Amino acid sequence: MISITCPPAPHDVLRNVVQDLSRQRFSLSIDVLQMVQQTLFSAQTLVQEAMNARSAPERLPPEILSHIFSMVPGPLPLAGTTSSVPPVNRTYDLLPLTHVCRRWRDIALSTASLWSTVCETHSAHAASYVIRTRAGRTPLTLYVDRPSPSTALTGLLASDGGAVTDLRLHGLQEVPANRLASELLSFPAPHLAHAVVRCRPGSGVLDPERPAGPVVELWGGLAPKLRNLEFHDVPFLPANSFGQLVDFRLSYDTCPAGWTLDDLLGLLGRSPSLRVVQLRGLPSDLHLRQPPKTEPVSLPFLEDFELGNFKGELSPVPLLRLMFSHIVVPPTASVRVYGISPRSMYYPLDFSLPEEMQSRLTIDMTFFTLTLAFTDPLSSSAFRLELNTGGATKALFEESIRTLLVDHASSPIREVSISSQRAWSSWCDPALLLSMLPDVTSMEIKDHLLCFQIVDALGYAGKEDESQDLSNALCRNLSRLRLPPLYDDTLKRRLSSTVAERARRGLVMHCAEFESRT
Numbered sequence: 001m002i003s004i005t006c007p008p009a010p011h012d013v014l015r016n017v018v019q020d021l022s023r024q025r026f027s028l029s030i031d032v033l034q035m036v037q038q039t040l041f042s043a044q045t046l047v048q049e050a051m052n053a054r055s056a057p058e059r060l061p062p063e064i065l066s067h068i069f070s071m072v073p074g075p076l077p078l079a080g081t082t083s084s085v086p087p088v089n090r091t092y093d094l095l096p097l098t099h100v101c102r103r104w105r106d107i108a109l110s111t112a113s114l115w116s117t118v119c120e121t122h123s124a125h126a127a128s129y130v131i132r133t134r135a136g137r138t139p140l141t142l143y144v145d146r147p148s149p150s151t152a153l154t155g156l157l158a159s160d161g162g163a164v165t166d167l168r169l170h171g172l173q174e175v176p177a178n179r180l181a182s183e184l185l186s187f188p189a190p191h192l193a194h195a196v197v198r199c200r201p202g203s204g205v206l207d208p209e210r211p212a213g214p215v216v217e218l219w220g221g222l223a224p225k226l227r228n229l230e231f232h233d234v235p236f237l238p239a240n241s242f243g244q245l246v247d248f249r250l251s252y253d254t255c256p257a258g259w260t261l262d263d264l265l266g267l268l269g270r271s272p273s274l275r276v277v278q279l280r281g282l283p284s285d286l287h288l289r290q291p292p293k294t295e296p297v298s299l300p301f302l303e304d305f306e307l308g309n310f311k312g313e314l315s316p317v318p319l320l321r322l323m324f325s326h327i328v329v330p331p332t333a334s335v336r337v338y339g340i341s342p343r344s345m346y347y348p349l350d351f352s353l354p355e356e357m358q359s360r361l362t363i364d365m366t367f368f369t370l371t372l373a374f375t376d377p378l379s380s381s382a383f384r385l386e387l388n389t390g391g392a393t394k395a396l397f398e399e400s401i402r403t404l405l406v407d408h409a410s411s412p413i414r415e416v417s418i419s420s421q422r423a424w425s426s427w428c429d430p431a432l433l434l435s436m437l438p439d440v441t442s443m444e445i446k447d448h449l450l451c452f453q454i455v456d457a458l459g460y461a462g463k464e465d466e467s468q469d470l471s472n473a474l475c476r477n478l479s480r481l482r483l484p485p486l487y488d489d490t491l492k493r494r495l496s497s498t499v500a501e502r503a504r505r506g507l508v509m510h511c512a513e514f515e516s517r518t
Helices: 008-023 030-053 062-071 091-099 104-109 128-135 150-163 177-184 261-269 315-328 392-409 430-435 448-458 489-504 512-517
Strands: 119-120 139-148 162-169 194-199 227-232 249-253 276-280 304-308 333-340 360-365 369-375 384-388 415-420 442-445 481-482
Touching: 030 062, 030 360, 062 104, 091 104, 091 119, 119 150, 139 150, 150 162, 249 261, 261 315, 369 392, 384 392, 392 430, 415 448, 430 448, 442 448, 448 489
Parallel strands: 119 139, 139 162, 162 194, 194 227, 227 249, 249 276, 276 304, 304 333, 333 384, 360 415, 415 442, 442 481
Antiparallel strands: 360 369, 369 384
16 A cells, blocks of 8 residues: 655744744854844745735736826926926835835836836935836926936936926026026927926026026927926026917016017917917016017917016006007907006006907906906907005096096997995995996896995986986996895885886886895
């Protein structure tokens, strides 16, 4: 009879070894104990690897794990970026994943798209060339938020700038303007789609030995796919032609702009596909440096045009007038002018509005801003003027409103909507305002604190004349008045009297609140 002896189980063998080690441990030499320790560590590693291989995450296909890994990196701060550029992730959040197990490391390193962002920040500084190697041929995103980029990143731009599709440069306090133009923005960028350059105080100072001009050719004159460009406190403008640029944002807080209005108009003219243009913090004397010689610039695809928060002691209205006369804005565009003091509105803007846009006026007074907006209810076109309320008097507000309405008196205003957080007495006489709107047919009052005075101004309070004389009537064409829900009996009686008095003189005015009550 043949007997078959089975080999002992691994755990039985290990148990015997541990028992022998327990009996002899004090008699073994240091060298032997170190060898035993290394052997046990290797055995533990092998056991852990086998256990990991049987866990649920390890049974996931590589493409599923790659997708999970892609959701690990958190977003990097956009540092005030306002454009519609895609978010950027922290690549260095992936580093712990490469130390979990061999399989996770292999999958992470073989997925080039995970390493497409090369980021250098204050808190963490990834090795640029290491990340670049892992990214392979994947399009690159470069993110810098520190006083000065590393030599490795500068070299990467010089050697592999053609692979960059997204460039985010923030901070850069220690980078003079000439170096910014000649090193960080000089590489040929045939695939660059998004570029955001936000300098901080100190970086706008020019190097006297190698000054940068007010207009500089960037990216080697080669950026044919650039769609989003944002410059903040950058003292120069690109001399490039951007055929695909659709979103351009330019802002200044501390750095002076070294270019002229002609330079800005030239850049807009070389970017015919623009849909969004935002200009913030321009010097109010920009038009005085050199009178523009550029022909009017046509932007046929423009959808949003914003200008505001001008810098300087002079009124920005002359600059705005000159810009509006040199930029052909399509009738479907939305124009916003903000951050203007009422003291500056002592003569019209001379901005030509489409006739259909001028028929609707919205007035909104808050504690900080007086907004006057002409809109077209059938399209997205609009013209918004936002005046700062700080330090302004009632007379200044009334003059600003009169100036704007007189500016656009060529077409009658048919609809008006008024809202306010402040009482009439602080910003405008309602009778004076209504006298500026002789052709209005529909009026909406959105706040209760405005109702008493507007109802009185529309009526004939204190007039005993029963004749049909309409010379003193305001808004004689007003046929529809909308008020917020009325809870005050005194106001209801005044409204009833006003509606009746106007009707007696042939001025029929329908008010939903009054008609529903009666």
